[in-house]
Amino acid sequence: MTHPLLRFAAAALATAAFAATLSACTPLVLGGAAVGTLVALDRRTSGAQLEDEGIELRAASRIRDALGERAHVNVSSYNRQVLLTGEVPSEADKQQVAQIVSRVENVKGIYNELGVMGNSSLSQRSSDTLVTGKVKASLVDARDLSVNAFRVITERGTVYMMGRVTQREADRASQIARTVGGVQRVVRLFDIISEEELQRIAPRPTAASSSAN
Incomplete structure (x- = not known):
């Protein structure tokens, strides 16, 4: 049970x-x-869990500053591997988001699953x-x-x-x-x-x- x-x-x-x-x-x-x-x-170390939380907060803030309301981006970090989901207006925006996240401290890898389309x-x-x-x-x-x-x-x-x-x-x-x-x-x-x-x-x-x- x-x-x-x-x-x-x-x-x-x-x-x-x-x-x-x-x-x-x-x-x-x-x-x-x-x-x-x-x-x-959780199978991650406590340090990894804290780092993942920090990655998500910092990345979301920087993406919001760069793209504002014209994009809908979700940042999910697990063991320092970041998944990007949501929607952006253009392929250039998709690549820009990935570049922004890659510069966030402790990020080891990125899965860029953003869709180029209008916000859901x-x-x-x-x-x-x-x-x-x-x-x-x-x-x-x-x-x-x-x-x-x-x-x-x-x-x-x-x-x-x-x-x-x-x-x-x-x-x-x-x-x-x-x-x-x-x-x-x-x-x-x-x-x-x-x-x-x-x-x-x-x-x-x-x-x-x-x-x-």
């Missing part, structure tokens, strides 16, 4: 993301205990957020996967999956994502690790969580 705290955390994140899409004016706070658990279960509508973004939530929920339900090992981003029906996972986990998660309603395509951007490495980095359950099971 899926641990109740993991199900709550995944549901809370999906709800927060959906609400943020619909209303950027309402602040949302996820409980400290849930956040602490998610950080502890609010309804499309809301639909994408719901798809992301459904994919995460499906990963939570899979007993042989850890949802916290995956980063899921959806853009115009395409689901991008990031994370430090084994080949088995990558194949299983991709298979699950493809069965979710609304998913048109799945793009895998995984950092593949061995089963032995997974055993070394996998978080061990705490005494409290063990007694709760």
Whole structure:
């Protein structure tokens, strides 16, 4: 059975993301205990997690300063590898965004998946957020996967999956994502690790969580 705290955390994140899409004016706070658990279960080092947050903030700010409202760009960083999704008006803008991000401190690589087209509508973004939530929920339900090992981003029906996972986990998660309603395509951007490495980095359950099971 899926641990109740993991199900709550995944549901809370999906709800927060959906609400943020619909209303950027309402602040949302996820409980400290849930956040602490998610950080502890993440397969990145704590330093990498902080660097990824910094990359996303700095890159988004610099892109906004350069392109303003004429572009819709999402920056997702996992283990210092940056995924760019959204829409820009021209191919030149697409390349400019990549150049801006490449100059951000700690960035090691860029996946430039920006579409050259008009900005997506609010309804499309809301639909994408719901798809992301459904994919995460499906990963939570899979007993042989850890949802916290995956980063899921959806853009115009395409689901991008990031994370430090084994080949088995990558194949299983991709298979699950493809069965979710609304998913048109799945793009895998995984950092593949061995089963032995997974055993070394996998978080061990705490005494409290063990007694709760």
